[in-house]
Amino acid sequence: MTFIHILVFGAIALVAAIPIGQGRWRGWLTLVASVAALFWLQPLSPIRYLDFWLPIVTLALTVFVWLVVRKPAESPETPRSLAVTVGVIVAAVLVIGALRYVDPLCCITASRPPQLGSIALALLVVGALGFALARLLPGERWKPILFVVLLIGLLVVLKTNVLAALASGWLRALMGQSAENAAALDIRWLGVSYIFFRLIHVLRDRQTGVLPALSLREFVAYALFFPTLTAGPIDRADRFVKDARQPFALSLDAVFEGGERIVAGIFKKFVLADTLALIALNGANANQTHSALWLWVLLYAYAFRIYFDFAGYSDIAIGLGRWLGFRIPENFDRPYLKPNLTAFWNSWHITLATWFRAYFFNPFSRALRTARTTLPAAVVIAASQLSTMVLIGLWHGVTWNFVIWGAWHGVGLFIHNRFADLTRAPQRALNEKPRLKMVVDVVRILATFHYVALGWVWFALPDVGLSWDVMRGLFGL
Numbered sequence: 492m493t494f495i496h497i498l499v500f501g502a503i504a505l506v507a508a509i510p511i512g513q514g515r516w517r518g519w520l521t522l523v524a525s526v527a528a529l530f531w532l533q534p535l536s537p538i539r540y541l542d543f544w545l546p547i548v549t550l551a552l553t554v555f556v557w558l559v560v561r562k563p564a565e566s567p568e569t570p571r572s573l574a575v576t577v578g579v580i581v582a583a584v585l586v587i588g589a590l591r592y593v594d595p596l597c598c599i600t601a602s603r604p605p606q607l608g609s610i611a612l613a614l615l616v617v618g619a620l621g622f623a624l625a626r627l628l629p630g631e632r633w634k635p636i637l638f639v640v641l642l643i644g645l646l647v648v649l650k651t652n653v654l655a656a657l658a659s660g661w662l663r664a665l666m667g668q669s670a671e672n673a674a675a676l677d678i679r680w681l682g683v684s685y686i687f688f689r690l691i692h693v694l695r696d697r698q699t700g701v702l703p704a705l706s707l708r709e710f711v712a713y714a715l716f717f718p719t720l721t722a723g724p725i726d727r728a729d730r731f732v733k734d735a736r737q738p739f740a741l742s743l744d745a746v747f748e749g750g751e752r753i754v755a756g757i758f759k760k761f762v763l764a765d766t767l768a769l770i771a772l773n774g775a776n777a778n779q780t781h782s783a784l785w786l787w788v789l790l791y792a793y794a795f796r797i798y799f800d801f802a803g804y805s806d807i808a809i810g811l812g813r814w815l816g817f818r819i820p821e822n823f824d825r826p827y828l829k830p831n832l833t834a835f836w837n838s839w840h841i842t843l844a845t846w847f848r849a850y851f852f853n854p855f856s857r858a859l860r861t862a863r864t865t866l867p868a869a870v871v872i873a874a875s876q877l878s879t880m881v882l883i884g885l886w887h888g889v890t891w892n893f894v895i896w897g898a899w900h901g902v903g904l905f906i907h908n909r910f911a912d913l914t915r916a917p918q919r920a921l922n923e924k925p926r927l928k929m930v931v932d933v934v935r936i937l938a939t940f941h942y943v944a945l946g947w948v949w950f951a952l953p954d955v956g957l958s959w960d961v962m963r964g965l966f967g968l
Contacts, residue, residue: 756806
């Protein structure tokens, strides 16, 4: 997301919030803006037309998931309103594709869209598949499971370099291009991790019976909400739709509150993060730096760069959401000032950690506790924390470095858990000595920050060998 994107999205948010027709246009403008943003923000790919077809696939998967989770008996929309929503989405896609014929306006996509006939045919195929899914395929119980497996499978392919390169070769051949130059980075799918996690969330909540009935317009706006497309936060459908259904009139307080967050986010992302990126740790400067002091400088720069980058995008999303009347959840809460690793993960990428806690950590630890063989509590905690953090690492990419980064945090969380249990009595005594407690808290904050910072070595670098060399170099070895 560039500065121009933010300006345009801000203008759309303010226009959508104008109280015309009792706020009915807010929902429609949010839907159209989210569909348009899906195409506008999609990066260029060397595979012909892929920057247009990937948003089509995203839209198709979103609609298919809605068909799986919808509750016709409780649907908040009529057949007429459903037809209007489908018509608006189709019209938006066709208009975006038709811009290829209007040279002064072409194009909001990264490259010129395919022929309009090809787009119309693709939309007809999507419609036929949707009809088959809704009417012809039985199995209300297995369809959510099937789609969860499908979405996770796609993430595995995209996050695994070898599989992504093979997929690139197949797509190149499909488009009549040479497969010899296929590479994993050819498939740059906008916001796929965040969108898929929202879709998996609604599928799981549908299985457990806690998902509210959503109209297609509400569902697409939730899954593809344009302020959160690129970097989250990962909102919950029930919370989002509650805001969507409430009357909203943009107040002066909301304008200032949202504007303050947007300005703060722009400063964090485009001033602090982008400046720190010039000296932040990466594969190139790690190979050229042999001084322990300068390695620490690179590492500190990376630690703050990645924080300001993600926190900046979150601030921008929250601010834009505020202008539209949506209370997007907080994603960061001064994580580097936390006194232990558990508190750090309760304040770093909060919505991602909450997602994994709800859909993996809690069910997995509960399954271990209720297993036939009684396991010690320490074993359950260790297995749950380690596996959860390794999965969070793999969510970023299927590489050994991300596995080690996840294990690094899983081990750290387990050590803190055991240490906290063993030191409850001294901690209570320490609370009665405020000055000593302040000193101890400072030491804890510094220790936690440096443990997290050392973990970034595995996150920032491309391979295990280089990461290990940097880790040793930081301590002059």
